[in-house]
Amino acid sequence: MTTLTSVAENLRADQWPVLEAPRWSCALGGALTTGLGIYGVVPILHSGAGCGLGHQFGMTYASGENAGGALGGTGTPCSCLVEEHVIFGGETKLRNLIKSTIELVKGELFAVVSGCVPSLIGDDSDAVVREFAGKAPVIHVKAPGFKGTSYDGYELFLEAVADQFLQARPVQKRAINILGVVPFQHLFWKGTLAVLKATFAKLGVDANILLTEFGGVENLRRIPSAELNLVLSPWNGHRAASKLEERFGTPWYAHPAVPVGPKQTTRLIREVAKRLSLDQAVVDKVIAEEERHAYRFAEYFGDGLILGLPHAYFAVVADTPTAIGITQYLTNEIAYIPDIVILADNPPEAARPAILRELTEGLEVVNKPEVVFEADAHKIRQKLKNRNFLFLLASSLEKITAGEEYSAMHHSIAFPSYDRLVLDRTYAGYRGGLALVEELTSKWVGPL
Amino acid sequence: MNVFYGKASELVAKARNGTLCNREREFQQSSGCVLNFYLTVRIPTIRDAAVVFHAPVGCSSSALGYRELYRGIPAALGRPAKFDLQWITTNLSETDVVHGASGKLATAIKEAESRYRPKAIFLLTSCTAGIIGEDLEGTVGEVQPQVQARIVPVHCEGVRSRLVQTGYDAFWHGVLKYLVRKPTKKQNDLVNVASMLSYTWQDRLEIKRLLGKLGLRVNFVPEFASVEDLEQLSEAAVTAPLCPTYTDYLSRGLQQEYGVPFFLYPSPMGIENTDGWLREIAKHTGKEKEVEDLIREEHAVWVPKMKKIRDEFLSLKGDGTPLSVLGALGQGRLLAQTPYFHELGLKPVAAIAQDFDNLVLEETEQLVRERGDFPILINTFQAAEQAHLTQTLDPDLTLTCPFQGTAYKRRKGMTRIHALRGDALPTSMQSGYAGAIACGEFLLRSWKAKSFQQTMVEKTEDPYHPWWYQQPNPHHYVPEEAVRSVSGETR
Numbered sequence: 001m002t003t004l005t006s007v008a009e010n011l012r013a014d015q016w017p018v019l020e021a022p023r024w025s026c027a028l029g030g031a032l033t034t035g036l037g038i039y040g041v042v043p044i045l046h047s048g049a050g051c052g053l054g055h056q057f058g059m060t061y062a063s064g065e066n067a068g069g070a071l072g073g074t075g076t077p078c079s080c081l082v083e084e085h086v087i088f089g090g091e092t093k094l095r096n097l098i099k100s101t102i103e104l105v106k107g108e109l110f111a112v113v114s115g116c117v118p119s120l121i122g123d124d125s126d127a128v129v130r131e132f133a134g135k136a137p138v139i140h141v142k143a144p145g146f147k148g149t150s151y152d153g154y155e156l157f158l159e160a161v162a163d164q165f166l167q168a169r170p171v172q173k174r175a176i177n178i179l180g181v182v183p184f185q186h187l188f189w190k191g192t193l194a195v196l197k198a199t200f201a202k203l204g205v206d207a208n209i210l211l212t213e214f215g216g217v218e219n220l221r222r223i224p225s226a227e228l229n230l231v232l233s234p235w236n237g238h239r240a241a242s243k244l245e246e247r248f249g250t251p252w253y254a255h256p257a258v259p260v261g262p263k264q265t266t267r268l269i270r271e272v273a274k275r276l277s278l279d280q281a282v283v284d285k286v287i288a289e290e291e292r293h294a295y296r297f298a299e300y301f302g303d304g305l306i307l308g309l310p311h312a313y314f315a316v317v318a319d320t321p322t323a324i325g326i327t328q329y330l331t332n333e334i335a336y337i338p339d340i341v342i343l344a345d346n347p348p349e350a351a352r353p354a355i356l357r358e359l360t361e362g363l364e365v366v367n368k369p370e371v372v373f374e375a376d377a378h379k380i381r382q383k384l385k386n387r388n389f390l391f392l393l394a395s396s397l398e399k400i401t402a403g404e405e406y407s408a409m410h411h412s413i414a415f416p417s418y419d420r421l422v423l424d425r426t427y428a429g430y431r432g433g434l435a436l437v438e439e440l441t442s443k444w445v446g447p448l
Numbered sequence: 449m450n451v452f453y454g455k456a457s458e459l460v461a462k463a464r465n466g467t468l469c470n471r472e473r474e475f476q477q478s479s480g481c482v483l484n485f486y487l488t489v490r491i492p493t494i495r496d497a498a499v500v501f502h503a504p505v506g507c508s509s510s511a512l513g514y515r516e517l518y519r520g521i522p523a524a525l526g527r528p529a530k531f532d533l534q535w536i537t538t539n540l541s542e543t544d545v546v547h548g549a550s551g552k553l554a555t556a557i558k559e560a561e562s563r564y565r566p567k568a569i570f571l572l573t574s575c576t577a578g579i580i581g582e583d584l585e586g587t588v589g590e591v592q593p594q595v596q597a598r599i600v601p602v603h604c605e606g607v608r609s610r611l612v613q614t615g616y617d618a619f620w621h622g623v624l625k626y627l628v629r630k631p632t633k634k635q636n637d638l639v640n641v642a643s644m645l646s647y648t649w650q651d652r653l654e655i656k657r658l659l660g661k662l663g664l665r666v667n668f669v670p671e672f673a674s675v676e677d678l679e680q681l682s683e684a685a686v687t688a689p690l691c692p693t694y695t696d697y698l699s700r701g702l703q704q705e706y707g708v709p710f711f712l713y714p715s716p717m718g719i720e721n722t723d724g725w726l727r728e729i730a731k732h733t734g735k736e737k738e739v740e741d742l743i744r745e746e747h748a749v750w751v752p753k754m755k756k757i758r759d760e761f762l763s764l765k766g767d768g769t770p771l772s773v774l775g776a777l778g779q780g781r782l783l784a785q786t787p788y789f790h791e792l793g794l795k796p797v798a799a800i801a802q803d804f805d806n807l808v809l810e811e812t813e814q815l816v817r818e819r820g821d822f823p824i825l826i827n828t829f830q831a832a833e834q835a836h837l838t839q840t841l842d843p844d845l846t847l848t849c850p851f852q853g854t855a856y857k858r859r860k861g862m863t864r865i866h867a868l869r870g871d872a873l874p875t876s877m878q879s880g881y882a883g884a885i886a887c888g889e890f891l892l893r894s895w896k897a898k899s900f901q902q903t904m905v906e907k908t909e910d911p912y913h914p915w916w917y918q919q920p921n922p923h924h925y926v927p928e929e930a931v932r933s934v935s936g937e938t939r
Contacts, residue, residue: 016541018556019505020534020563021514026506045478048575048606051506052478053829054485056851058509070911073851074829078478082607086579093472100475100925104832104912116504117607120545120579145504146540146576377515378534378563400515404530416512 021377023319023344023395023415024185026145028115029055030153032076035111035141036060036068037183038210040217042107043071046094046125047115049080051145059150063184063415064422077101081117090118094128102136108217109165110138111157119144137217139164151236151345154182158240161220162247169225174276175206177226177244180237181258183211185345185415186322191426192258196232199429202286203269203278224248228275232258233321234358235351251275256358257324261333261433262291264325290430297434301441305334309444313337315387317380317394318414319345324358326393326413329433331363338369339389344414346375381405391440396420409443450610450803452826453833453923459804459824460813468804470610475925479829481606482615485510487572490645491602491619492535493517493672495528496567498560498597499535502553502582503574507606508537518672521649521872534564545580550587557587561595567675568627571601578605598675600626611803612828613693619670620698623678624705631683631706635665638680639729640687640702642695643668646866647879654880655716658726661742662735669698671869682706686732688725690715690879691781696807713811716879717781718788719747719754750881757888758793764895765844770795771895774838775847775865783811786819792888797843798823800834825922831855832912836922845891857905863894 024030028051035043045052056073060066067073077100079085079093094112102110110132114125119142129140141160143153158179178196183189193209200207208226210219229244229252231237241252253275259265266287273283314336316323320343330336341359352373360368374380377397384392384406392398392408396419402410412420413427413436427436451471452459462468480486484507492499492514501508514533521527536559538544538552553571560569573584584601592599602622604615639659643652656666667684669677681687685708687699692712699710711728714721723743730739764771773794775785782801789796804812804826816822823841827833831852838846838855845861856862867876875890877883916924 016539016544018536018552018559019539020536021508021512022505022537022539023512024505025509026504029506029509048481048484049476049479049610049612049828050481050484050606053480053851054488054507054510056510057485057489058506058512062509062512067851067853070853070909073831073853074477074479074849075831075853075911076478078476080473080476080479080481080610081575082610086607096474097476104475104916104925106909106911106913116574116576117579120576144542145506146545147542149505150509397512397515400519418513418516 019376021397022346022375023397025055025058025150027143027148027150027153027156028113028145029059030150030182030185031111031113031141031143031157032153033059033068033150033184034154034157035113036072037189037212038216038220039212039214040108042101042105042110043076044098044101044110044112045076045078045115046090046097046112046118046123047078047081048117049078051115052076052078059184062418064187064417064420066184066422071105077105086117086121089121090123091125091128094118094123094125095131098128098132098138102132108137109220110136111141111160112138113141113143116144116146119147137165149346150185151182154185154236155239159243162223162240162243165220166224166247168248169222171227172206172225173227174204174278175208175222175226176200176228176230176272176276177208177210177223178230178232179240180231180233180254180321182236185319186258187413187415187417187422188426188428191424192428194424195426195429195432199265199269199290200272203273203283205272205276205278224250226250228253228272230272231255234324234355235320235347256321256354257328258321258428260325260329260427260436262294262430263332264328265430266291294430294434297431301437304445305437305441307448308441311335311337312390313339313388314391314393315340315342315384315389315408317342317344317384317392317398319343320347320355322414324355324362326427326436327359327369328362329427329436331365333433334437336391337365337367338363339387340370340372340384342372342374342380342383344375344380344395346373411440411443449805450826450828451923451926452804452824453921454823455821456799456812456816456824457821459826460809460816463804463806463809471926471928473830473926475832477829477831480612482608482612482618483507483572483574483604483606486612486615487602487604487619490671491570491572492533494568494570494670494678495531495533495672495674497570497675498564498566499570499572500553500556500560501535501537501572501574502540502549502556502577502584503537503572504540504576505537507574508535511535518870520870525649525653525872527649532564534560534566536560540576545576548580548582549577550583553582553587554591557591557595557599561597566597568678569595569597569599570622571599573601573603573605575606578607598627610828613803616694617697620701623670623681624698624701627675627678628682628702628706629679633683634685635680635683636685636733637664638667638684639664639733640667640669640681640684640708642690642698643671643673643869644690644694645671645869647690648867648869648871648876650872650874650877651879651883654877654882658742658746658880659729662726662730662733662738664729664733664735682708684708686710686729688729689713692807693803712807713783715784717784718791718884719750719881720787720791721784722880722884746881750885753885754791754888757885757892758791760892761793771844771861772797772841773845773847774798774800774841774843781865783808783815786815788884790819791884792891794845796822797841798825798837800825800827800837802828832916833922835912836916839917840920840922845894854911856901857908858901859905861895861898862901863891
């Protein structure tokens with residue numbers, strides 16, 4: 001059997017090519033924004049002065065027009081290194097900054113995120129951070145921008161928490177941590193985590209989502225008490241989960257996507273239920289109730305969908321966990337036809353065969369989509385030309401060309417998206433598919 | 449210099465006797481560097497050009513909105529219907545840091561050439577490229593013969609300066625050296641005007657309207673300019689400011705190299721300032737007589753409207769006293785806003801400016817002479833310092849700097865200090881006569897409803913411990929000893 005899958009232009013994970021507008025930032029950006037997502041953490045940048053404010057435009061606004069909050073943007077403490085520090089070192093500046101931040105800024109965990117400059121000039125930032133041991137909880141996340149992407153920054157942050165902050169705790173039955181939903185990179189991170197937490201609660205599972213909750217630092221402290229680490233990505237969060245397994249022996253399960261709609265959510269629940277040995281009857285009951293509701297609501301749009309725009313071809317350009325979730329939902333539940341799926345987050349080679357399976361064997365459709373691993377915005381633009389798709393679910397980078405070059409209806413579902421505000425909205429969970437259909441249908445629907 | 453808090457009179461006295469020093473803050477917040485976000489979000493808006501960031505991937509992330517910039521402006525308002533903006537990053541890795549990346553830079557330039565066929569390729573450098581000692585000029589020399597686009601290197605390493613304004617100077621240096629052509633003809637009706645992030649499309653239209661009535665054309669640079677617009681800078685009759693700091697280096701360069709006259713004050717904000725701005729332009733374009741007719745005509749339309757706004761502002765407190773106002777950003781706004789606030793019937797209680805140098809010394813002295821002394825806080829986007837000053841002075845109306853997270857949360861009046869470039873609404877305009885009125889009406893509007901700012905101040909937590917506001921000094925974390933003097937510092 002042959003598929004239309006092409007990896008001809010794929011990006012080798014071990015390379016750092018010249019790129020137009022890759023859809024990620026640097027390790028510092030990822031560590032900073034992960035810190036901003038955990039309430040109670042105060043990120044402290046040891047870097048040039050632009051590394052914080054730049055990410056307000058480059059990551060938080062790019063993630064559905066969100067500001068970083070009181071400690072984002074120009075609020076982030078920063079050593080603002082300049083030439084004299086390059087020559088004489090930035091350690092004194094860092095020491096003063098940590099001290100003054102602890103005095104001035106409310107917080108429970110201070111996370112020094114060091115960038116390119118201290119790494120290049122050989123500052124011993126570790127030693128400076130160690131001076132605060134016993135005085136205040138301070139960790140050091142080494143995140144030079146040339147050493148990794150913002151996806152790596154998420155892992156680096158959690159690894160630093162695991163190594164420098166966490167202590168073993170007794171394992172609590174039916175407690176899980178949800179990892180791999182990278183804040184700001186996954187456009188709907190806030191809503192996704194909240195919805196999945198609520199869904200698991202119905203099963204009697206206590207899901208620790210770390211992010212977007214007051215008491216975020218306590219959330220971090222109880223990471224080691226989980227019975228299972230659930231990772232919602234075929235490649236994000238894997239390093240963090242491995243680190244937690246190594247330190248605390250917590251087993252982990254990696255699900256291939258952020259689940260969109262009933263079929264995928266049920267699949268996720270069954271996978272977790274198996275691993276936590278949940279009561280089968282309870283699981284079945286919750287699934288039946290949730291599915292019944294979601295599909296009853298699908299009846300509200302079903303008639304209009306079949307009359308107005310059935311069997312539409314669509315294209316997806318997104319990070320892998322988002323792309324798989326949306327492609328499977330539209331294909332397997334709405335009977336839309338995937339034309340091309342471009343995975344723009346450069347997943348490692350080792351993860352790619354499983355990703356390809358999800359986007360071929362995992363789809364209930366005769367024609368499998370072309371699947372492309374491509375991160376260069378220019379090449380993506382070319383790749384989308386002369387195709388069948390009517391919907392383009394992508395980042396807002398594709399917004400202008402969608403109409404002008406592809407005559408397609410565009411909808412922003414992935415990072416970066418500057419053309420919509422995303423707060424609680426998510427496509428995850430049983431009812432998430434309904435939200436996606438609402439938005440897509442609103443693009444074309446009119447009076448009958 | 450970007451550390452000072454005190455009376456404006458004291459600031460100018462210190463600057464005059466050479467004792468004004470920069471000092472190292474013990475507490476500091478991210479404020480933008482020479483590259484980011486200043487050049488990163490501006491240079492990629494130049495049409496028919498491409499930008500190469502010679503940097504790790506994070507340094508260009510703030511440019512990710514590039515394809516959407518200016519698209520919200522209806523083509524009916526004069527925005528070109530079709531244009532492309534593009535940039536590439538060399539995506540520096542650890543291997544590049546160890547082995548050097550000039551090969552990668554050359555690849556990026558050639559890739560930009562073959563993909564986009566641009567007229568110019570701007571190379572923007574980063575801390576990392578600077579510290580590892582990348583030979584930018586060497587690579588440019590080698591690659592330029594192989595590409596048709598004019599390569600314009602810009603030395604804007606983030607660590608190069610404490611002052612973000614240095615980025616503008618670095619950029620203009622590149623433009624002057626590599627792009628501006630020897631004048632082939634003098635365009636006596638062409639006026640160079642800096643277009644900036646904080647000036648909206650409607651500001652452009654108002655400036656075009658006014659200069660158009662004098663029979664003059666506007667050459668807006670650098671934002672959303674074409675490469676041709678930059679090349680022809682040398683042929684203009686005069687370079688006029690919107691913000692003096694922004695165009696200072698360009699203005700001086702154009703005068704020195706090509707004899708294009710310039711002025712730095714005033715900016716066209718408020719009626720009196722706009723009069724002055726137009727008269728300065730008229731002097732250099734032989735329109736002295738026409739400009740007086742224009743000013744008369746415009747005053748007939750706008751001055752009565754201004755009086756209405758002023759009357760309404762003065763009635764708000766009930767006792768005829770003016771509302772106190774706090775707001776400023778760059779040096780340009782520092783100087784231009786004060787007279788404008790007086791026109792509106794507002795009383796400035798203090799000024800905040802991103803930096804201060806000898807460029808604005810005389811004008812600041814003049815301001816103190818004419819309007820009286822005032823407290824001034826010089827800092828570059830320092831959120832905690834500004835929160836402190838705002839809480840201490842507690843003005844009736846605060847015009848907030850963007851991106852500060854908490855600055856909008858207030859019990860009293862509050863609104864934004866300016867809109868941004870992509871905003872096409874007439875109500876967002878601030879420049880010229882129409883802008884003076886639009887902005888006045890906007891500020892009045894801010895007085896009418898305050899629920900959001902008040903609810904947010906009540907229902908969300910302030911990030912700083914209460915002691916911060918209980919002590920008197922926004923520069924609590926600025927030690928007294930000098931680090932280096934202003935006079936020796938390159939802006």
